Amino acid sequence: MRPAMRSESQLVEMLVEYLKSTGFEVQTELPNMGQSVDVVAHKDDRLWFIEAKRKGLGRALAQCKAHELVADYVCIALLSSTILDSTREELGRLGYGLLLYKVQDCAWHWEVEPRLNGSVWHPQRSVFERNWTGGGNAD
Amino acid sequence: MPIEHWMMFGTFAEQKHFAYPSDSSYAGVLVNGNMAAYAPDGIAAFLMERTRNLDYVIDPLTHAFQHDPGAVLDAEGKPKKALLALATEYGELAAQIIGQRPMLPSDLADTGILDDFVDRVLEFQRTYVSSRMSNNPNAKYLGEENACRGPLALIPPYFYLTETSLAEWLPLMKKAAERAVVNKRNGEKLYMSIVVSQGLILGEGQRKDLADQVRQTGCDGFFLWVDNLDENQAGGPELQGLIHLAACLRGSDQRPVVNRHGGYFSVMAAGVAGNHAFSGVMHGPEFGEFRSVVPVGGGIPIARFYIPQLHSRVKYRAALRYLQRKGWLADASTFHSNVCDCRACQEVIGDDANRFTRYGESVSKTVNRRYGPVAMEFPTPETKLRCLRHYLQRKGREYEFCGASTKQRTLDDLESGVAAFESVSGREGVDHLRLWKSVLTTENG
Numbered sequence: 001m002r003p004a005m006r007s008e009s010q011l012v013e014m015l016v017e018y019l020k021s022t023g024f025e026v027q028t029e030l031p032n033m034g035q036s037v038d039v040v041a042h043k044d045d046r047l048w049f050i051e052a053k054r055k056g057l058g059r060a061l062a063q064c065k066a067h068e069l070v071a072d073y074v075c076i077a078l079l080s081s082t083i084l085d086s087t088r089e090e091l092g093r094l095g096y097g098l099l100l101y102k103v104q105d106c107a108w109h110w111e112v113e114p115r116l117n118g119s120v121w122h123p124q125r126s127v128f129e130r131n132w133t134g135g136g137n138a139d
Numbered sequence: 140m141p142i143e144h145w146m147m148f149g150t151f152a153e154q155k156h157f158a159y160p161s162d163s164s165y166a167g168v169l170v171n172g173n174m175a176a177y178a179p180d181g182i183a184a185f186l187m188e189r190t191r192n193l194d195y196v197i198d199p200l201t202h203a204f205q206h207d208p209g210a211v212l213d214a215e216g217k218p219k220k221a222l223l224a225l226a227t228e229y230g231e232l233a234a235q236i237i238g239q240r241p242m243l244p245s246d247l248a249d250t251g252i253l254d255d256f257v258d259r260v261l262e263f264q265r266t267y268v269s270s271r272m273s274n275n276p277n278a279k280y281l282g283e284e285n286a287c288r289g290p291l292a293l294i295p296p297y298f299y300l301t302e303t304s305l306a307e308w309l310p311l312m313k314k315a316a317e318r319a320v321v322n323k324r325n326g327e328k329l330y331m332s333i334v335v336s337q338g339l340i341l342g343e344g345q346r347k348d349l350a351d352q353v354r355q356t357g358c359d360g361f362f363l364w365v366d367n368l369d370e371n372q373a374g375g376p377e378l379q380g381l382i383h384l385a386a387c388l389r390g391s392d393q394r395p396v397v398n399r400h401g402g403y404f405s406v407m408a409a410g411v412a413g414n415h416a417f418s419g420v421m422h423g424p425e426f427g428e429f430r431s432v433v434p435v436g437g438g439i440p441i442a443r444f445y446i447p448q449l450h451s452r453v454k455y456r457a458a459l460r461y462l463q464r465k466g467w468l469a470d471a472s473t474f475h476s477n478v479c480d481c482r483a484c485q486e487v488i489g490d491d492a493n494r495f496t497r498y499g500e501s502v503s504k505t506v507n508r509r510y511g512p513v514a515m516e517f518p519t520p521e522t523k524l525r526c527l528r529h530y531l532q533r534k535g536r537e538y539e540f541c542g543a544s545t546k547q548r549t550l551d552d553l554e555s556g557v558a559a560f561e562s563v564s565g566r567e568g569v570d571h572l573r574l575w576k577s578v579l580t581t582e583n584g
Contacts, residue, residue: 119463
């Protein structure tokens with residue numbers, strides 16, 4: 001069993017490890033319109049933006065609003081074993097995905113599958129892609 | 140009735156903005172005393188060349204001496220050069236205490252010391268910059284009368300007034316103003332600077348009493364500054380207090396009252412919608428619609444787009460989301476019809492709405508944060524200039540609109556902003572418009 005997770009950076013490390021194991025190319029802390037995206041994953045020509053939080057969805061949800069303009073899939077990764085039904089419904093309504101890291105089995109689980117985001121504004125997506133190749137932390 | 144549109148001078152890099160959109164966009168410019176003391180030739184040149192059609196005043200910044208000395212120190216722990224230069228002009232008291240300890244009311248209890256301080260503060264404003272205008276190469280083209288023009292008004296020493304400090308500082312401010320009035324020279328005007336905490340504007344009796352006392356000094360007008368009052372975030376009592384205090388200062392003889400740091404709410408209040416509570420409103424080039432009396436500083440710059448219908452500078456990413464959801468980025472014509480057709484937007488957007496990205500262009504830099512280096516975005520200088528030009532274009536239109544509009548049209552404009560944006564911004568994005576309408580409706584019936 002892994003030791004207790006002390007920080008969000010540890011959570012992000014484990015998330016990166018998991019995503020890579022499922023075939024994604026991953027970068028962390030990429031800037032997008034004045035804020036930083038915790039994890040940007042890329043597979044099959046699709047961009048996934050993921051905000052990772054040890055607890056509390058509120059800030060992640062606020063950050064994700066801007067991600068809708070650029071990412072094909074918008075997700076939140078949370079250190080938690082369960083979520084409220086109301087949260088599940090809200091995420092479903094928004095089309096956001098939810099990954100939970102459950103300490104019982106020390107593994108990631110897709111609790112809510114994301115929907116393909118139809119709100120991408122391609123001029124801004126192009127700006128991000130131009131910048132993406134020049135910055136961030138490649139993992 | 141035209142509303143005076145004032146702008147604050149911040150840095151020499153901002154000079155060109157005082158002639159944008161045109162030479163006649165602004166009624167007046169305010170220059171901080173520390174800038175005047177530190178770079179008088181540069182300020183003289185700025186006033187003669189860039190803003191020769193505008194009135195100007197020099198803020199003596201006397202309140203800077205009453206705060207924690209740490210606020211005036213540089214990274215090496217020495218008084219900042221500009222403030223030190225100012226303190227030197229103000230005499231022994233200011234020069235001795237700057238950076239050492241705050242000025243206290245008791246420091247000015249002696250009439251001789253107070254009078255000397257008042258005289259020096261006024262003389263500085265009167266001559267320190269204007270005396271250098273005659274040395275400017277352009278002086279010969281302006282004629283004697285215009286070559287060495289003095290400020291529109293002098294500002295007697297003033298201090299930051301709070302609920303707890305009012306009883307000690309106000310009497311000194313009144314004495315200073317009364318001395319200034321008695322000794323004013325032919326044609327000179329005196330405007331008092333009224334800088335108050337938000338708490339001080341909440342009580343009706345307190346507001347009336349303050350206004351009565353300062354009006355009794357016989358000064359000709361006022362600059363009003365309420366500490367850190369962001370009109371887009373303030374509550375109803377604060378907004379009502381602001382209007383009421385301004386109106387009390389104006390009085391039945393309608394003395395000029397300029398809001399030192401005001402946004403669109405103050406512009407409306409200066410128009411018929413607010414029964415002309417202000418005669419003018421001031422802001423800085425894109426910043427300065429609200430400001431803390433004790434500088435807070437810091438913060439990472441983020442590109443912000445001024446959304447006309449919201450009368451707010453909104454983070455680029457939020458502005459983009461709103462406009463995209465409204466469908467207003469579908470094409471240039473739709474953008475110009477629904478968002479903005481100002482000269483700046485015509486230049487930036489042109490015939491391609493996709494160019495809206497230019498209002499958010501940034502460069503990525505690595506910054507060391509607590510948990511290690513992080514890539515962060517900073518708006519490019521070009522982005523800042525585009526956003527600023529669009530902002531100044533819209534501000535100019537706001538002052539014109541409120542100066543010429545009926546009250547109903549002004550209020551209807553707020554309602555249309557709510558209707559247009561609530562569905563995309565949520566209530567949070569438009570509640571300030573509702574509140575402004577409510578306050579202006581209540582205040583004047």
